[in-house]
Amino acid sequence: MNAQPQASLHIAGRFVEGEGRALDVLYPYTGERIASLQEASVEQVAHACAIAAQAQPAWAALAPSDRGRVLTRAAAIIRDRNAELSRLETLDTGKPIQETLVADWESGAQALEFFGGLAASLTGQMIPLGQDWAYTRREALGVCAGIGAWNYPSQIACWKAAPALVMGNAMVFKPSEETPLGALKLAEILSEAGLPDGVFNVVQGGGDVGAALTTDPHVAKVSLTGSVPTGRRVYAAAAEGMRHVTMELGGKSPLIVFEDASLEDAVSAAMLANFYSSGQICSNGTRVFLQEGIREMFLDRLAERARHIRMGDPLDPDTQHGPIVSARQADKIRTMIAEGERAGARLLCGGAGEGAFIPPTVFVDATDDMTITRDEIFGPVMTALTFYDEEEVVTRANATGFGLAAGVFTQDLTRAHRVAAALEAGTCWINAYNLTPVQMPFGGVKMSGIGRENSAAAIEHYSQLKSVYVGMGGVEAPY
Numbered sequence: 112m113n114a115q116p117q118a119s120l121h122i123a124g125r126f127v128e129g130e131g132r133a134l135d136v137l138y139p140y141t142g143e144r145i146a147s148l149q150e151a152s153v154e155q156v157a158h159a160c161a162i163a164a165q166a167q168p169a170w171a172a173l174a175p176s177d178r179g180r181v182l183t184r185a186a187a188i189i190r191d192r193n194a195e196l197s198r199l200e201t202l203d204t205g206k207p208i209q210e211t212l213v214a215d216w217e218s219g220a221q222a223l224e225f226f227g228g229l230a231a232s233l234t235g236q237m238i239p240l241g242q243d244w245a246y247t248r249r250e251a252l253g254v255c256a257g258i259g260a261w262n263y264p265s266q267i268a269c270w271k272a273a274p275a276l277v278m279g280n281a282m283v284f285k286p287s288e289e290t291p292l293g294a295l296k297l298a299e300i301l302s303e304a305g306l307p308d309g310v311f312n313v314v315q316g317g318g319d320v321g322a323a324l325t326t327d328p329h330v331a332k333v334s335l336t337g338s339v340p341t342g343r344r345v346y347a348a349a350a351e352g353m354r355h356v357t358m359e360l361g362g363k364s365p366l367i368v369f370e371d372a373s374l375e376d377a378v379s380a381a382m383l384a385n386f387y388s389s390g391q392i393c394s395n396g397t398r399v400f401l402q403e404g405i406r407e408m409f410l411d412r413l414a415e416r417a418r419h420i421r422m423g424d425p426l427d428p429d430t431q432h433g434p435i436v437s438a439r440q441a442d443k444i445r446t447m448i449a450e451g452e453r454a455g456a457r458l459l460c461g462g463a464g465e466g467a468f469i470p471p472t473v474f475v476d477a478t479d480d481m482t483i484t485r486d487e488i489f490g491p492v493m494t495a496l497t498f499y500d501e502e503e504v505v506t507r508a509n510a511t512g513f514g515l516a517a518g519v520f521t522q523d524l525t526r527a528h529r530v531a532a533a534l535e536a537g538t539c540w541i542n543a544y545n546l547t548p549v550q551m552p553f554g555g556v557k558m559s560g561i562g563r564e565n566s567a568a569a570i571e572h573y574s575q576l577k578s579v580y581v582g583m584g585g586v587e588a589p590y
């Protein structure tokens with residue numbers, strides 16, 4: 112299988128070859144090499160940032176609706192090519208084609224469409240002050256760096272590019288070194304949609320290339336999607352230059368199922384919240400709290416349904432559960448599963464699996480202080496816990512440093528909203544899980560991040576306000 116791009120980087124509207132280390136792209140299902148890239152050298156990162164800085168002012172000077180039109184055109188191109196793009200996403204990530212066809216590029220297209228549509232309404236404020244008045248201008252930040260994770264590479268690139276570009280910023284994007292292909296397609300598509308050269312650029316490489324990008328003097332803002340440890344490093348490095356940041360980091364989110372919940376829906380949600388994308392989703396509800404009265408019924412149904420999940424070739428449209436993105440990540444997950452067993456938790460289903468595959472796995476009889484309950488695993492591993500009453504479960508759900516997401520299943524209207532209000536999380540779902548429509552802000556609290564992606568809220572993280580005071584009379588002075 113061959114997924115070789117024209118070249119490894121995309122700078123100033125053109126594909127250019129990297130001058131850094133070699134970067135092999137492997138298909139997670141077979142381990143075969145599907146593309147050979149070259150990372151960007153430090154000089155190429157600096158060059159990409161300088162190009163972006165050159166291109167940005169003219170882009171920012173366009174009428175916002177002209178910028179918006181480029182984004183909506185890009186969304187249409189993505190939808191026209193969804194089949195081809197989704198196949199590439201599957202090769203890059205190993206995720207089943209039945210997922211990538213509906214969830215990845217489509218979500219990216221929705222972001223481009225949403226922010227493109229928002230363009231004409233991005234205004235400042237008029238502030239009456241009697242005779243004088245003031246107004247605010249919402250202005251671009253300049254050059255924004257985007258750094259992505261490997262689980263939703265193309266969606267992440269679009270979620271960052273769309274609000275950045277509509278505000279008149281330029282962007283230099285570095286995808287994860289595990290999944291470098293989708294971002295190059297986005298650069299190509301944006302160019303085709305009419306984006307001026309240099310406004311969106313792609314560099315490749317690992318943490319060192321990301322670090323060079325974060326501290327480049329042209330960069331005014333860094334938006335990272337990644338793990339908490341990386342977030343800490345990037346946030347600290349960005350602080351040196353007083354750069355703006357958005358941090359979309361990891362989680363260990365609670366999903367609470369009360370006795371009165373619709374059992375089948377709650378089981379569906381718990382499965383989606385742990386097994387979709389082989390569990391490689393930041394907001395996954397990996398701590399499933401079951402109220403004592405429905406625990407047994409819930410676990411019986413869960414085990415039964417988990418057994419029928421079809422694992423296999425990601426390009427087979429019937430496959431529901433694909434391989435883990437890399438051997439390194441599969442090893443990490445297996446280490447965590449072994450740790451859970453060693454600590455005395457019991458496997459209801461699943462386990463270590465073989466090769467690139469880790470089956471849907473559920474631990475029961477775990478305690479809140481076990482590593483499998485506390486730490487992010489980032490694989491298809493659920494920990495089912497038992498609770499007795501609302502106050503207890505809210506306390507236990509919040510007893511974590513993470514705060515990305517949370518879910519509650521109940522038919523009791525007041526309890527649903529009371530619990531959602533009490534949970535320490537950036538996103539709470541009531542009788543649903545992991546739905547992230549572009550209209551809704553998305554992001555974490557506590558260690559799970561700062562800033563928000565999606566919705567009009569994201570615009571605030573890609574712009575700054577200038578206040579203009581307008582004196583309409585003479586100047587009064589005491590001297």
Ligand SMILES: NC(=O)c1ccc[n+]([C@@H]2O[C@H](COP(=O)([O-])OP(=O)(O)OC[C@H]3O[C@@H](n4cnc5c(N)ncnc54)[C@H](O)[C@@H]3O)[C@@H](O)[C@H]2O)c1
Nearest residue numbers: 259260261286287317318321322337338341359360361393
């Ligand atoms: N909150 C969200 O929206 C969200 C979404 C997806 C994934 N995630 C999180 O991402 C993690 C999995 O992704 P990952 O393994 O790719 O994360 P990671 O933290 O290892 O890497 C993320 C990105 O940061 C880069 N990077 C690493 N060190 C850097 C440095 N010092 N300076 C600049 N860049 C650096 C990497 O090359 C990569 O592109 C999980 O923790 C997951 O929860 C969060």
